[in-house]
Amino acid sequence: xxxxxxxxxxxxxxxxxxxxxxxxxxxxxxxxxxxxxxxxxxxxxxxxxxxxxxxxxxxxxxxxxxxxxxxxxxxxxxxxxxxxxxxxxxxxxxxxxxxxxxxxxxxxxxxxxxxxxxxxxxxxxxxxxxxxxxxxxxxxxxxxxxxxxxxxxxxxxxxxxxxxxxxxxxxxxxxxxxxxxxxxxxxxxxxxxxxxxxxxxxxxxxxxxxxxxxxxx
Numbered sequence: 001x002x003x004x005x006x007x008x009x010x011x012x013x014x015x016x017x018x019x020x021x022x023x024x025x026x027x028x029x030x031x032x033x034x035x036x037x038x039x040x041x042x043x044x045x046x047x048x049x050x051x052x053x054x055x056x057x058x059x060x061x062x063x064x065x066x067x068x069x070x071x072x073x074x075x076x077x078x079x080x081x082x083x084x085x086x087x088x089x090x091x092x093x094x095x096x097x098x099x100x101x102x103x104x105x106x107x108x109x110x111x112x113x114x115x116x117x118x119x120x121x122x123x124x125x126x127x128x129x130x131x132x133x134x135x136x137x138x139x140x141x142x143x144x145x146x147x148x149x150x151x152x153x154x155x156x157x158x159x160x161x162x163x164x165x166x167x168x169x170x171x172x173x174x175x176x177x178x179x180x181x182x183x184x185x186x187x188x189x190x191x192x193x194x195x196x197x198x199x200x201x202x203x204x205x206x207x208x209x210x211x212x213x214x215x216x217x
Contacts, residue, residue: 002125004059004117005148006137007051009036010164012153016134017161024067030161039154043182051150052085056125059117061133062095068131069103092120092128094136114143121145134162142170149174149191152182171201 009019018025018033026033060068068086075083091106094113101108109116117140120128130137130146140146151164178190195201 015161049081061136064132
């Protein structure tokens with residue numbers, strides 16, 4: 001069975017929009033495209049290359065697919081792990097408007113894409129990786145299909161833009177499976193779902209016992 005993993009860059013206030021360039025995604029009037037660039041370092045390069053080295057297939061939303069294709073198709077360096085994975089591995093794109101996928105080894109998923117993705121996960125292989133793809137990640141999260149999140153959180157607050165977890169998202173809790181700080185102050189987190197849905201999310205309260213604050217049983 002394949003493991004569905006989500007990979008993205010996020011700001012401290014949870015924004016994932018337009019990290020790589022000024023004009024990457026200006027929808028909604030987003031003004032801070034390229035906010036990752038000043039903080040990208042060799043540590044992050046190794047982390048991201050490590051992500052793609054584990055991929056057996058790539059799953060993208062239409063916007064990210066059309067953003068990635070013209071850039072990465074031009075990168076032919078066989079030593080570039082990201083380009084090698086994106087240009088050679090099977091790619092699945094979720095779109096209600098795209099009628100043709102011209103990037104090598106690409107397939108457009110049907111309208112019932114969540115069922116199609118669940119079927120992909122049931123097949124042979126290692127990792128089915130999602131990169132970027134804001135709306136797709138939200139749908140996958142709410143459907144409980146994500147097996148692992150790999151996030152790089154950057155020390156910057158943007159105050160606008162598409163967020164990884166928007167209001168109304170399904171309440172969830174996670175277990176920290178790994179972490180690493182980079183030289184520029186970003187933090188890579190590996191998170192595994194531990195609780196899903198309001199009924200499973202544990203809450204509590206503090207109470208004072210003998211002058212000290214303690215967790216209430």
